Amino acid sequence: MIAPCERILLIKPSSLGDVVMALPALSALRRSFPQARLSWLIRPELAPLLEGHSHLDEIIPFDRQSLGRAWHSPQALRELASLIARLRRSRFDVVLDLQGLFRSAALARLSGSPRRFGPRGRELAHWFYTTAIPPRREWVHVVDYWLRLVGALGASDLEVQFVLPEKPAAQGTAQSLLARHGVDRERYAVIIPGSAQVSKCWPPERFAALADRLTAEHGLAIVATGSRSESRAVQEIGGRAQHPVADLAGQTSLPELVEVLRGAQLVVSNDTGPGHIAAALGRPLVMMFSWSNPLRVGPYGRPQCVVAHDLEERGLAIKSRNPRHAISHITLDEVYAKALEQLQTTGDTR
Numbered sequence: 001m002i003a004p005c006e007r008i009l010l011i012k013p014s015s016l017g018d019v020v021m022a023l024p025a026l027s028a029l030r031r032s033f034p035q036a037r038l039s040w041l042i043r044p045e046l047a048p049l050l051e052g053h054s055h056l057d058e059i060i061p062f063d064r065q066s067l068g069r070a071w072h073s074p075q076a077l078r079e080l081a082s083l084i085a086r087l088r089r090s091r092f093d094v095v096l097d098l099q100g101l102f103r104s105a106a107l108a109r110l111s112g113s114p115r116r117f118g119p120r121g122r123e124l125a126h127w128f129y130t131t132a133i134p135p136r137r138e139w140v141h142v143v144d145y146w147l148r149l150v151g152a153l154g155a156s157d158l159e160v161q162f163v164l165p166e167k168p169a170a171q172g173t174a175q176s177l178l179a180r181h182g183v184d185r186e187r188y189a190v191i192i193p194g195s196a197q198v199s200k201c202w203p204p205e206r207f208a209a210l211a212d213r214l215t216a217e218h219g220l221a222i223v224a225t226g227s228r229s230e231s232r233a234v235q236e237i238g239g240r241a242q243h244p245v246a247d248l249a250g251q252t253s254l255p256e257l258v259e260v261l262r263g264a265q266l267v268v269s270n271d272t273g274p275g276h277i278a279a280a281l282g283r284p285l286v287m288m289f290s291w292s293n294p295l296r297v298g299p300y301g302r303p304q305c306v307v308a309h310d311l312e313e314r315g316l317a318i319k320s321r322n323p324r325h326a327i328s329h330i331t332l333d334e335v336y337a338k339a340l341e342q343l344q345t346t347g348d349t350r
Contacts, residue, residue, distance in 0.1 A: 004093050005033045005154060011041045011108060012098040013062045015196070016273025018142075019046055020280050021300070022098050024160045025146045029096075030055035032155035039090065041107070048254040052165045060086070064103075087111035094153050098146050100125050117153050119145065140316060143300045160300060162280035166262070170255035178223070178260070181246035185263055188221040189214050190278070192269035193237060194230030194249075199327065200270050202288050204233055206332045208240035210268065213336055215243040218343065220265060223248055225257060225274060266342055268335065270327070271297070279305065284342035286335055290327035291320045307338050 228250030269275030
């Protein structure tokens, strides 16, 4: 007898790239359990990515920074207690924890759900699961691994599908923003020079040189995106480039960023969340990897978009310690050649 899956909680609070790569798990759950109520526990700043998603019924905000103070802050403790009470009232039949850390696994246990699925590995999180799935060599990419967790709870349709809903209001705002910067919305490339980790950031002078080549040789306007904290890097690129670079750092909401990327003729990115959004949207893409393993966390099914050294020889390790894999070793010519290949897929190399 198959246990009921009428109320399912998916836990994947962060980070942006990981949330994007968890989207196929959500869609597989919806296809396999069309009548189920699907909820997603996520950090508030990332929730706009999921708002209006046709495969999701409920977003449950998880403010990690605030709730992490529960051990010494009465207000944070009350908020944590309120979150746990909300989870328990929801009476989830199944919890699927894709974060796989002690904190997320503990929340899965505290939800009161009788069936809790998660990865076997970090921080002894598997102690809190009723079913822990160890990694296997054939599930190298994290998307495949997470879909195997979905399959373990009884899902039958595990096709990879990335769904990012179009939002007309965000689309209109994004187009207006591009117009204010003088960008032809039919002829622009997006560069994403930032990352949460400096070791993943390609040098600004190379981004500037690449931007000039894309404008001079292909007639593409250049748009640089990023968070407000990454605006200095974007400004440095603009100062070094000979052609204009539209600075959108800190000027877009998450839905607006999605729409800017959706309209791009090319996206060139470090290994960072917005790059994974571009990958999910199927845009022509160049994504650079340093120590993180692109076989594990690269654009799913699109190795032709990746610039990384020793791509096929890194094995299963999520991180490399090989100095050869430093981002500084990726050359301008390597990235430009990959960009040209991506433009050729659209027939646009002028």
